Amino acid sequence: MSQRNSLAAKTAARERLRAEREKQAKRDKLRRQLLVFGGVIATLAVLAGVAVAVVKMNQPSYWEAAKDKKLVKPAHSSGTNGTSILVGSASAKHTLKVYEDLRCPYCAQFEQTSGDTMAADVKAGTYNMSYTMGAFLDDSLGQGQGSKNALSALGAALNVSTDAFVAYHKVLYSKAVHPEETTDAFGSDTNLIKYAQKVPALKDNAAFQKAVKDGTYDKWALTMAAQFDSDGITGTPTVKLDGTAIENPQSMTADQFEAAIKAQLAK
Known part of the structure; x- marks a missing residue:
C-alpha cells in the first residue's frame, strides 16, 4: 500500500470514529434530557396530586355542604x-x-x-x-x-x-x-x-x-x-x-x- 493510500485510510478511519463519537454524544445528551424531562413530569404529577388532595381536604363534605x-x-x-x-x-x-x-x-x-x-x-x-x-x-x-x-x-x-x-x-x-x-x-x-x-x-x-x-x-x-x-x-x-x-x-x-x-x- 502506498503511503498516500495509507494516510487516506487513517484519515477516513479517524473521521468515521469522530462522527461515531459525535452521534454517541448526541444520543447521550438526548438520553439525559429525556431523563431530566421525565423527572420534571413526575415531579409535576406528584405536585398536582398533592394540590388536588389539598383542595379535596379543604372542600366541605357532602353533608356539610x-x-x-x-x-x-x-x-x-x-x-x-x-x-x-x-x-x-x-x-x-x-x-x-x-x-x-x-x-x-x-x-x-x-x-x-x-x-x-x-x-x-x-x-x-x-x-x-x-x-x-x-x-x-x-x-x-x-x-x-x-x-x-x-x-x-x-x-x-x-x-x-x-x-x-x-x-x-x-x-x-x-x-x-x-x-x-x-x-x-x-x-x-x-x-x-x-x-x-x-x-x-x-x-x-x-x-x-x-x-x-x-x-x-x-x-x-x-x-x-x-x-x-x-x-x-x-x-x-x-x-x-x-x-x-x-x-x-x-x-x-x-x-x-x-x-x-x-x-x-x-x-
Whole structure:
C-alpha cells in the first residue's frame, strides 16, 4: 500500500470514529434530557396530586355542604321548619311523641313489637303521634350516612302523603329491611328506592325517586336532626305521652306497652 493510500485510510478511519463519537454524544445528551424531562413530569404529577388532595381536604363534605342548601319542607310536615311529623287527627286529646334514629336497632325492635299497637290507637283516636327523627348514630358510629340519608328519603315519602310516610317508615324498620347498626345500607339511594317498592304509593313513583336521588330533603333532614338534638334527646327510642316519658318502650311486649299507655292516660 502506498503511503498516500495509507494516510487516506487513517484519515477516513479517524473521521468515521469522530462522527461515531459525535452521534454517541448526541444520543447521550438526548438520553439525559429525556431523563431530566421525565423527572420534571413526575415531579409535576406528584405536585398536582398533592394540590388536588389539598383542595379535596379543604372542600366541605357532602353533608356539610348540604347545610347551606335551601330548606325544602315536605308537604304534610308540621312545626317550625317542618321538624315534626303528625300522624292521626290533629284534634286528638292526647299526643304520643316519638323520637327515633333510623339506624337504631332498638327503634326497629320497638316498631316491630309495638308499631301495630300504636297504629291501632291512632286510628281509634286514642292519641295522635308526632315523630321527630334524629341522625346522631352516623356520628356516634363514626361511619356512614344512613341516618341522614334515610331521613331525607322519609321526607320524600312524606311529601307524597302522610300514609306513604307511615308505610315507608314501617318498611325501613321491618326485619326484612333494617340493617345491622354498623351496616350503612341506608346510605345508598339505590337501596332506599328499592325498599320503597314495597309501598304502593311509592312504587315506581318518579317524583319520589328523583327527590331521593337529588337530595331534595337533605337540608330538611339536617334541620330535623338539629331539632332532635335541641330537644335534649339522649337515647332512642324516646317515647312521651303528653310530655311524660314511657320508660324502656323497646323492652316491652305490645301488651305491656298498651298497658303503660292506659296507665298513663288514667292518671
